[in-house]
Amino acid sequence: MKNKLTFNxxxxxxxxxLVDFYAEWCGPCKMMSPILQELREKMGDAVKVIKIDVEKNPKLASSLRIQGVPTLMLFQQKEVLWRQSGVVSANQLEQVIQNHAKKVKV
Structure with a gap:
């Protein structure tokens, strides 16, 4: 049985x-799912994409000051490299990852 990793x-x-903070009831959050899938297909293993439900993880959402959903955050080595609320296209996300992350090759 595989242990779940902590967020840290x-x-x-x-x-x-790339972390997508979302809520089940959120319309724009639903729009992000196919965009994130497209990003995964484009970038493969160059980036890990995870989704976190803010209602199931209120302490984490609060500690990161997530006030609106969807909020996307890019982390590397525990460092916040970028964050934005709202729907972001796969092309924009790819640019963000390439511009902010260290040593990312697609």
Whole structure:
């Protein structure tokens, strides 16, 4: 049985991690799912994409000052490289990752 990694463990590596903070009831959040899937297909293992439900993880959302959903954050080695609220296109996300993350090759 595989243990679930803590959030800190997930964002502590060299691989950039794009986190989508969302809520089930949020319309724009639903729009992000196919965009994130497109990003995964474009970038493969160059970036890890995870989704976190703010209602199931209120302490984490509060500690990161998530006030609106969707909020996207890019982490690498526990560092916040970028954050933005609202729907962002796959092309924009790819640019953000390439511009902010260290040593990302697609």
């Amino acid at each position: 463990e997930l964002i502590s590596g060299d691989q950039p991690v």
